[in-house]
Amino acid sequence: MKDLGPINKFLGTNCSQDKDGNITLKMTDYITKATDAMDNESKKPTYNPMSGGKDYFDITSPPVQSIKAYQSIIGQLLFIANAGRPDVAFPVSFLSRFLKDPREVHMDAATRIMRYLYTTREYGIKYRSKSKRQLTVYTDASQGAAWDMPFSTSGYATFLAGGAITWCSRRIRSTICLSSTEAEYIAASEAVLETMWLYNLLEHMGYPLSENLLMIDNEPAIKLASHPILHSRTKHIKLRYHKIREAVDDGIVKIEYVNTLDQVADILTKALPQKQFNYLRDKLVSMC
Missing domain, CATH: 3.30.420.10 (Ribonuclease H-like superfamily/Ribonuclease H)
Structure with a gap:
């Protein structure tokens, strides 16, 4: 075992510590990597992760083309929400209810959360x-x-x-x-x-x-x-x-x-x- 110096990354989380001992945790690299794997639509500036005016129980909304793709996005979002971005905890938790039968309205909502995260990827938690x-x-x-x-x-x-x-x-x-x-x-x-x-x-x-x-x-x-x-x-x-x-x-x-x-x-x-x-x-x- 050896000392590798101050930590700068851990499980997808960017870690930094200033001279006063304040610690900052961000998910910048993980979010960027997740959105790079999607289309350019995922990088469109968005400043609110969820719209309260949509009907997410609309049974007329067509099923998604790939259930696995939806489940993959939700899996990434769950990790981000649990690891360092509590601001998306509610919409991610809500969308995870539809893992068995996702519709296009749910895929659009998941993509919107990704766009929001990419827009605010430099946001993090600071401990003083x-x-x-x-x-x-x-x-x-x-x-x-x-x-x-x-x-x-x-x-x-x-x-x-x-x-x-x-x-x-x-x-x-x-x-x-x-x-x-x-x-x-x-x-x-x-x-x-x-x-x-x-x-x-x-x-x-x-x-x-x-x-x-x-x-x-x-x-x-x-x-x-x-x-x-x-x-x-x-x-x-x-x-x-x-x-x-x-x-x-x-x-x-x-x-x-x-x-x-x-x-x-x-x-x-x-x-x-x-x-x-x-x-x-x-x-x-x-x-x-």
Whole structure:
């Protein structure tokens, strides 16, 4: 074993470190290679990965010519979304639902994501060495959206040293949420489990954290997490989702309200207008 010096590339991720100890992770080379294998259409400038105005369940849309080609693109996109580009986690997760029977509308959507990634290939995540030792977790949910019925979509993003370290966008399949409060509460509970795991992991590594912040934009969900109120309307919620109350009581997390416009996790639950998407995108990833 020998020391090869500072890392500059790992599993398709470009890594760099400046003299102040700040670390930047980008997917530039991987994205460029992926788009080079496609036609020139994949390099057309695009600034929003998904259009919210299309009907992705349009059964009149013709099937794709090659299912394997669609699956290959989604596979590449899944790797990119999981490895370093949380801003495309929701649209990629959504399109992966159609792997067995993709239509042209889905292939067009996947190509659009590739165009967006190529346009923003120099964007990445930056971690700052002098940041406070604290996890900041944003959590959100989308309840009642047409493309999720009858389920809801939850999302969370955890930040450490000024950059996202874990993120998730997925449907709540364990139950059918009857209100936005229930969806937000369940999403927050899932985020707390991730927070507790990171908290224990970092403590085991000798990197103890101070009180962690859980950012929620739904006030009834915050009250439900802090105090066991509204029992008659929430008694159907499974006990496993009340783990958030234990974390609050133990001082592992502190819940704070965040304005919906600043809720970073919103980008992980739905397709957003370009202006709002770009604003939240710059909080997750930025030009590096």
